[in-house]
Amino acid sequence: MTLMSDRQQLSYIAAQAADARLNVELETEGMTLNIGPQHPATHGTLRIIAHLDGEQVVWAEPSCGYMHRGYEKLTEVRTFPQVTTLINRIDWLGSFANEVPFILAAEQLMEIEAPPRAQWIRTILFELSRIANVSLFLGDLGVQMGAITPVFLAFRDREYVLNLIEGATGGRFHPNFDRIGGLKDDLPKGWIDETRQVMRKLRGFCDEIEDLLFGNEIFQSRMRGIGVIPAEVAKQYGLSGPNLRASGVDWDLRRDQSLPMAWDQVDFKVWTHPDGDSWARCWIRLQETREATKIVDQLLDGIPSGPVMTKVPRIIKVPEGEAWVATENPLGEMGYYVVSKGDLGPFRVKIRSASFNNISVVPWVLKGVYVPDIITILASLYFILGDIDR
Amino acid sequence: MVVRLSDETSTESSTDTSGDEAVAALPGDGLREGVVDLLRRELGEDLLDTHLVPNVDLWVRVDRSAWRRTAEVLSLAGFDYFCFLSAIDWKPSPWGRGEDDPSEPPPERSTEIVQGYAGGETRFQLLARLNDTRRHLGVTLKADLPDDDLVADSWIPVFAGANWHERETHEMFGIGFNGHPDLRNIYLPGDFEGYPLRKDFPLVARMVKPWPGIVDVEPMPAEEPADDGAGATGDDSGGAETNGGDASS
Numbered sequence: 001m002t003l004m005s006d007r008q009q010l011s012y013i014a015a016q017a018a019d020a021r022l023n024v025e026l027e028t029e030g031m032t033l034n035i036g037p038q039h040p041a042t043h044g045t046l047r048i049i050a051h052l053d054g055e056q057v058v059w060a061e062p063s064c065g066y067m068h069r070g071y072e073k074l075t076e077v078r079t080f081p082q083v084t085t086l087i088n089r090i091d092w093l094g095s096f097a098n099e100v101p102f103i104l105a106a107e108q109l110m111e112i113e114a115p116p117r118a119q120w121i122r123t124i125l126f127e128l129s130r131i132a133n134v135s136l137f138l139g140d141l142g143v144q145m146g147a148i149t150p151v152f153l154a155f156r157d158r159e160y161v162l163n164l165i166e167g168a169t170g171g172r173f174h175p176n177f178d179r180i181g182g183l184k185d186d187l188p189k190g191w192i193d194e195t196r197q198v199m200r201k202l203r204g205f206c207d208e209i210e211d212l213l214f215g216n217e218i219f220q221s222r223m224r225g226i227g228v229i230p231a232e233v234a235k236q237y238g239l240s241g242p243n244l245r246a247s248g249v250d251w252d253l254r255r256d257q258s259l260p261m262a263w264d265q266v267d268f269k270v271w272t273h274p275d276g277d278s279w280a281r282c283w284i285r286l287q288e289t290r291e292a293t294k295i296v297d298q299l300l301d302g303i304p305s306g307p308v309m310t311k312v313p314r315i316i317k318v319p320e321g322e323a324w325v326a327t328e329n330p331l332g333e334m335g336y337y338v339v340s341k342g343d344l345g346p347f348r349v350k351i352r353s354a355s356f357n358n359i360s361v362v363p364w365v366l367k368g369v370y371v372p373d374i375i376t377i378l379a380s381l382y383f384i385l386g387d388i389d390r
Numbered sequence: 391m392v393v394r395l396s397d398e399t400s401t402e403s404s405t406d407t408s409g410d411e412a413v414a415a416l417p418g419d420g421l422r423e424g425v426v427d428l429l430r431r432e433l434g435e436d437l438l439d440t441h442l443v444p445n446v447d448l449w450v451r452v453d454r455s456a457w458r459r460t461a462e463v464l465s466l467a468g469f470d471y472f473c474f475l476s477a478i479d480w481k482p483s484p485w486g487r488g489e490d491d492p493s494e495p496p497p498e499r500s501t502e503i504v505q506g507y508a509g510g511e512t513r514f515q516l517l518a519r520l521n522d523t524r525r526h527l528g529v530t531l532k533a534d535l536p537d538d539d540l541v542a543d544s545w546i547p548v549f550a551g552a553n554w555h556e557r558e559t560h561e562m563f564g565i566g567f568n569g570h571p572d573l574r575n576i577y578l579p580g581d582f583e584g585y586p587l588r589k590d591f592p593l594v595a596r597m598v599k600p601w602p603g604i605v606d607v608e609p610m611p612a613e614e615p616a617d618d619g620a621g622a623t624g625d626d627s628g629g630a631e632t633n634g635g636d637a638s639s
Contacts, residue, residue, distance in 0.1 A: 064576060064577065065575070065576060065577035065578060068577040068578070070586060072562075072587060073586055073587055073591075073593055074593070076483065076487070076589075076593075077487045077488045077489075077593055077596055078487070079487075108446070232470075233550070235470050235471045235472070235523065236470070236472055236549050236550045236551050237472065237549075237550060237551030238471065238472040238473055238474070238549075238551045249523055250523075251471070251521075251523040256523075256526040257526060320506075321506070321507070322449070322506045322507050322530075323446075323447075324447055324519065324528070324530060326473075333473070335473070335474070337474075337476075337517065337519075337530075339478065339506055341482075341504070344487070345487055347482075348478050348479070350474065350476045350478075350517065352473060352474040352519075356554065357472075357474075357551060357554075360551055360553065360554040360555075361551070364550070389577060
């Protein structure tokens, strides 16, 4: 099943070739276009240096580091519980999801596991941060193409999810709620019913966005057949999450590895798309948001009772060893390689963030595209600056 | 040359093929041992050490000269997903966690270099990870780099995505990569001096202003003997045994 028509892609390639030939005939001069670091389409401070020939990009080079905070160095001077404060700020739209793999890595080294209730609440909050993160992406997508309405809808509906996260953890953006051995607190009263209602609203939001954006002809013509990343290239560059699945690779860490989380207790579909173009990436994210609301609903139905914290020593020392734990975060595979020397703090933490790999494919994918498509391709790849620069 | 892992690697492969469409089979240690066998066959002497934590993960240390060859062998064997590439500096930091009281003489710290899983002989080690998206398997690779020659072969011919990771490793650790087209800094300014993730690179923010934790110390309950490292400057008069006695009384 190929949703994108070959004709559309062929006509795009033909137009590229014709334009390139025209540029040669006219002996046009190259021009360097600097996008960013302060540009609305770059979601922060990513800078793209694009060398153009006519309307086409000859080569493009992202320049990152405007927000480099050196978290890998900073973790070395923190104790294990203190590290969650830092890593909250890597992907700031889905903060809770950043904490989980690190805590799981520490727990793996300590050979403890959170109680079942804590695992379920972790999974619920994880999926809620996915919804909060991706719903903003879906709204922001329209802005890149001049559609203003969806972003307001997104901010409105994301607020419901943030309220839920705030209700449970006390923080809208930086919950800092996950602890080694469990969670800081149990869920507040009435939270579960409210979450069910919000999930219903969010499904409505997804339908609305699908009507407004995905059915829109302009949106489709700006997205379909543009920025195609084949599966082989995606795997070589280590693309992950929706970007990888949009290229047809069926790889979802929620399903494909065994972690002490509750994903194996629910059924959900891992969406893939054969096209690998901008449209496929956006479509996968829309479906995943829907799927996440269903996961939350299922988890709320079966949430076990019991404590939310296992017994851990007051002063946490993590035994000597190395652990790699990665989870399927809103942006893709987020992993921590934690090396402990039996001390209070980690010896070395390698943070493998999704956006760094996802954006490293930009020089490859921007070759030959037209200038307006730079914006849509970047938007569809979806990155968070904190996640690139760490 | 086809080095795809064949069905001879025990029963695991049969469960793998059957679970292809629905919930795929989770990786077993049989598969991991198959990877070790494959590498031993292909690399021979250059496979230096392996470490298998049952049901968790596999660590493999190879010789530096076989660094690119390892990637080639594994990518042909199905490990076609490039996860990350980085390095580790195993030398302990001379400043600990930067929590020393500046008015006191610095405490004694071990400078012994102790490598982690799969062993090692040098201060710096390369660290990389590859995944097999079809069999849901991962492997962590390491390679020793001698101090006087911090260079390894670039992985770009095998995994184009290694480009940025090698640039990052170069600027953070000062490790060079043969065959990399462009080892410019990716995060730091072009004229930055020093290699920040080396353990002997000071974290200046901690140096210029003492950690507030050493000013207002909240006494912790005596659950553990006060032997935990850096901040223990004070008077542990009785030693560990009396402390334990206090806690029980």
